[in-house]
Amino acid sequence: MAMSNSPAAATRPARWGGFTSRKLAPYLFLAPFVLLFIAFIVAPLVYAFYMSLYRDTLVGGRHFAGAASYIKVAGDAKFWGGVWNLVLFGIVQVPIMLGLALLFAIVLDRGQVYAKGVFRLGFFLPYAVPSVISTIIWGYLYGPNFGPFTQIAKAFNLPPPDFLSPGAMIFSLANIVTWEYVGYNMVIYYAALMAIPSDLAEAARMDGASPWQFARLIQLPLLWPAILLTIIFSINGTLQLFNEPYLMRALAGNTINSSYTPNLYAYSLATQNQQYGYAAAVSFVLGIVIAGASYIFTLITNRRRPEQ
Amino acid sequence: MTATTDIPTFEAARRRPGERRRSRIILTLLLSLFLVYSFVPLVYLVLSATKTNGDLFTTFGFGFGTNFNLWQNLSDLLARDNGIFMRWMFNSVLYSTAAGLGAAIFATAAGYAFAKFKFVGRKLLFALVLGAVMIPQTALVVPIFLLLALSGLSDNPLGVILPSMISPIGVYLMRVYIDQGVDDELLDAARLDGAGEFVIFRAIVLRLVAPGMVTVALLSFVGTWNNYFLPLIVLRSQAYQPITVGLATWYQLAQQGGGGGQVLFSIIITGALVSIIPVIVVFLLLQRFWQGGLTAGAIK
Numbered sequence: 001m002a003m004s005n006s007p008a009a010a011t012r013p014a015r016w017g018g019f020t021s022r023k024l025a026p027y028l029f030l031a032p033f034v035l036l037f038i039a040f041i042v043a044p045l046v047y048a049f050y051m052s053l054y055r056d057t058l059v060g061g062r063h064f065a066g067a068a069s070y071i072k073v074a075g076d077a078k079f080w081g082g083v084w085n086l087v088l089f090g091i092v093q094v095p096i097m098l099g100l101a102l103l104f105a106i107v108l109d110r111g112q113v114y115a116k117g118v119f120r121l122g123f124f125l126p127y128a129v130p131s132v133i134s135t136i137i138w139g140y141l142y143g144p145n146f147g148p149f150t151q152i153a154k155a156f157n158l159p160p161p162d163f164l165s166p167g168a169m170i171f172s173l174a175n176i177v178t179w180e181y182v183g184y185n186m187v188i189y190y191a192a193l194m195a196i197p198s199d200l201a202e203a204a205r206m207d208g209a210s211p212w213q214f215a216r217l218i219q220l221p222l223l224w225p226a227i228l229l230t231i232i233f234s235i236n237g238t239l240q241l242f243n244e245p246y247l248m249r250a251l252a253g254n255t256i257n258s259s260y261t262p263n264l265y266a267y268s269l270a271t272q273n274q275q276y277g278y279a280a281a282v283s284f285v286l287g288i289v290i291a292g293a294s295y296i297f298t299l300i301t302n303r304r305r306p307e308q
Numbered sequence: 309m310t311a312t313t314d315i316p317t318f319e320a321a322r323r324r325p326g327e328r329r330r331s332r333i334i335l336t337l338l339l340s341l342f343l344v345y346s347f348v349p350l351v352y353l354v355l356s357a358t359k360t361n362g363d364l365f366t367t368f369g370f371g372f373g374t375n376f377n378l379w380q381n382l383s384d385l386l387a388r389d390n391g392i393f394m395r396w397m398f399n400s401v402l403y404s405t406a407a408g409l410g411a412a413i414f415a416t417a418a419g420y421a422f423a424k425f426k427f428v429g430r431k432l433l434f435a436l437v438l439g440a441v442m443i444p445q446t447a448l449v450v451p452i453f454l455l456l457a458l459s460g461l462s463d464n465p466l467g468v469i470l471p472s473m474i475s476p477i478g479v480y481l482m483r484v485y486i487d488q489g490v491d492d493e494l495l496d497a498a499r500l501d502g503a504g505e506f507v508i509f510r511a512i513v514l515r516l517v518a519p520g521m522v523t524v525a526l527l528s529f530v531g532t533w534n535n536y537f538l539p540l541i542v543l544r545s546q547a548y549q550p551i552t553v554g555l556a557t558w559y560q561l562a563q564q565g566g567g568g569g570q571v572l573f574s575i576i577i578t579g580a581l582v583s584i585i586p587v588i589v590v591f592l593l594l595q596r597f598w599q600g601g602l603t604a605g606a607i608k
Contacts, residue, residue: 040471128584
């Protein structure tokens with residue numbers, strides 16, 4: 001226990017421990033968190049920003065370059081190509097994932113199925129599998145070597161499906177992410193549905209509303225904050241995609257290049273090319289793109305919120 | 309949670325029994341399809357872990373192999389590269405446990421300060437914490453790597469453990485939790501009795517908010533166990549790497565094929581199976597706390 005105190009403290013008279021330490025106490029309680037916060041969030045950001053203003057060259061060493069790195073990122077086709085890949089990915093994957101999660105949450109909440117607990121747990125279970133392991137498993141399932149889908153196709157003398165081709169890769173990745181996160185989002189919706197008072201359902205029934213009307217007119221507006229939250233989480237997660245494409249590269253190095261996603265790009269700049277300053281600039285711009293996307297999304301949805 | 313099942317639901321009250329039963333069966337079948345999808349990769353993993361490397365190629369993926377080779381695979385797994393697998397597992401347990409405990413204690417202490425004390429800079433600091441919730445985690449990885457390289461902490465496990473102990477969302481959750489769950493009068497009574505601030509925190513607050521702390525610990529534990537990008541970039545020595553990084557390295561090696569890479573397939577699959585068991589156990593045991601964490605995020 002970091003906070004433990006000597007046993008004597010408990011028996012100290014009031015005058016000693018009471019007044020002065022009460023003013024100091026909040027700062028001491030905050031200290032461990034704030035120190036770590038400064039060391040591993042504030043300092044890295046400040047230092048990386050400083051680095052991003054310098055330029056590493058093989059011959060001339062490091063010299064100050066001002067905003068040059070940022071101007072370069074702004075016009076870097078590799079960076080924006082990665083962002084564009086993820087925008088396409090997100091447009092396909094996020095609605096499917098959240099739609100399924102919402103549907104399952106509503107069905108489970110109404111108790112319209114047998115063995116409700118099995119479904120709730122079973123859908124959530126993939127979330128317990130680290131994304132690295134999920135990608136390895138799906139990689140083997142997709143694989144042309146001993147993937148079962150290839151085996152089935154061969155057994156029927158059909159051409160084996162190529163999950164790893166340039167055209168199919170984005171869907172293969174979307175499938176992995178959907179598999180991982182449908183249950184997670186479902187649990188968020190489910191929890192929000194449980195908070196809706198049950199007499200609302202009763203009142204809606206008395207008014208002759210159909211289950212569909214009840215879902216659309218009552219549950220959906222009440223779920224809206226939870227839905228917004230999951231959409232923002234999903235936009236965030238999508239634009240940060242790294243683990244899945246990084247590992248799929250081992251299967252399809254030609255399809256997934258080193259700038260397939262912005263994080264892959266920053267990683268390869270920092271570790272393979274030793275372009276630290278530029279890698280830092282890419283990370284910053286990515287952070288800004290993500291924050292901007294979330295912000296714009298919130299603005300749009302605040303304007304047209306479903307009526308309550 | 310169980311209370312709602314006793315109340316007649318919207319659906320139950322509205323429809324006639326026969327109609328209800330038919331729609332129940334249809335919906336159960338529909339959801340079962342997705343359940344199959346959720347379990348296919350896991351079933352495949354379990355089946356494959358029982359096969360020899362040769363059987364992986366020659367027998368059907370969703371069936372058993374010609375030999376039941378699980379025990380041999382396990383012993384190969386543990387022997388591979390002088391037993392590095394257990395080292396990776398140990399590292400994952402160590403990093404995740406340290407991150408979970410640290411995050412829970414630090415977030416509770418900070419949440420307590422925000423909930424129950426007035427001090428200079430309170431609003432600003434809390435706004436910073438909330439802002440940090442929105443910082444994309446991976447956008448921090450490269451900056452952390454650069455700073456660690458500067459300070460000589462690169463390839464040091466602390467470079468993974470310490471950043472994982474910061475949980476801004478945990479501070480937020482604990483602040484709400486303490487606001488609602490700890491009575492001011494109780495604290496004042498303890499102060500009148502002469503208890504010092506740390507004693508109050510340890511003897512009263514920690515006890516009252518223990519369930520909330522478990523939630524924060526769980527979120528950080530699972531987050532650290534699943535983390536890949538940060539340890540990948542920070543830790544270079546195999547002996548320091550967690551299981552995600554270790555297995556992924558084997559996977560890439562096997563995929564390149566050279567140097568006996570092919571033999572690795574059954575070992576990797578068995579390793580993947582072993583590596584997910586601890587998290588699944590933690591999940592099943594602590595389900596209640598899990599939902600607590602996600603709910604607090606969703607409602608507010």
